[in-house]
Amino acid sequence: MNHIINNLNEITSLSLEFNVKNHITYTTEYFEYSILVFVKKDYENLVVLSNGAVNYEKKSPPVFMRSKWSNDIEGNLIFLDDPTIHNTALSLGWGQGNSKEFSLRIYSEIIKEISKLLKVKGEDTCYYGSSAGGFMSMVLSSMHENSYSIVNNPQTDIKNYHIGHSQPLLELSYGSVDRAYTDYLERVNVVEAFKYSGYVPKVYYMQNQYSFHDLKFHVNPFVKSMKEQELALEKIVFINYFDKERGHTPLDKMPALRSLNLLLSRDIF
Numbered sequence: 001m002n003h004i005i006n007n008l009n010e011i012t013s014l015s016l017e018f019n020v021k022n023h024i025t026y027t028t029e030y031f032e033y034s035i036l037v038f039v040k041k042d043y044e045n046l047v048v049l050s051n052g053a054v055n056y057e058k059k060s061p062p063v064f065m066r067s068k069w070s071n072d073i074e075g076n077l078i079f080l081d082d083p084t085i086h087n088t089a090l091s092l093g094w095g096q097g098n099s100k101e102f103s104l105r106i107y108s109e110i111i112k113e114i115s116k117l118l119k120v121k122g123e124d125t126c127y128y129g130s131s132a133g134g135f136m137s138m139v140l141s142s143m144h145e146n147s148y149s150i151v152n153n154p155q156t157d158i159k160n161y162h163i164g165h166s167q168p169l170l171e172l173s174y175g176s177v178d179r180a181y182t183d184y185l186e187r188v189n190v191v192e193a194f195k196y197s198g199y200v201p202k203v204y205y206m207q208n209q210y211s212f213h214d215l216k217f218h219v220n221p222f223v224k225s226m227k228e229q230e231l232a233l234e235k236i237v238f239i240n241y242f243d244k245e246r247g248h249t250p251l252d253k254m255p256a257l258r259s260l261n262l263l264l265s266r267d268i269f
Helices: 008-013 101-116 134-141 163-176 177-183 190-197 212-228 253-265
Strands: 002-005 021-027 030-039 046-049 076-080 125-130 148-152 204-206 238-240
Touching: 002 008, 008 101, 021 101, 030 101, 046 134, 046 163, 046 190, 076 101, 101 134, 125 253, 134 148, 134 190, 148 253, 163 177, 190 212, 204 212
Parallel strands: 002 021, 046 076, 046 125, 125 148, 148 204, 204 238
Antiparallel strands: 021 030, 030 076
16 A cells, blocks of 8 residues: 655554555655554564665565564664665665755654554664664664664664775765764664664664674674763673674574564563
């Protein structure tokens, strides 16, 4: 079922059907936002899923990664497309939008309105993603008080990812890497996002210890910065696993679903 909205106030009056994919489209001056909502009768929670790298050989935008898992995830679901990469050759956008409009901020407002519609509390809202989707999930959670996130091998600082992906994106969105880190630091670094919002969400941080690039450029700097900023590091729950074959590649479908549903159903640590 398709819904086109002209302003965010229209969301709370939408009639969303159960057990089907409700596609909401919202267009601003700069981007077209696409949201897929899957509502279930038996759940009072909400899981918001963000994209990692998009493979254009398989799908062109809008892309709703893991939407085929809709029946397997224990909760109401929102899938986010990243408008940053529309009409570009980029496969990763980290929800940056551009200097005029931070796409994750727009999505945060949309998600909160959908939460009101579904009567879901902040503490029952989980943000989930891997790699760039993990980055987006932690930043979105920092904007949503009492929410939490579950992430798998995420980036925590965009410029620390492979330069062939990060530099073109930062130049597209902000003109240069330097300008991004001078004027928009809270958008491109997770710890700075936590600090800016004033909220450190609980994060279940699933990390493959055989993804050495992640450890060196994302995990270790993240922990170091959390300590230096005197932020609540105790709210970050590291769940380490060891898989030589997959490296940075996220967990396969079945272990990912088992982990996600387990963490959704239990307050661990």
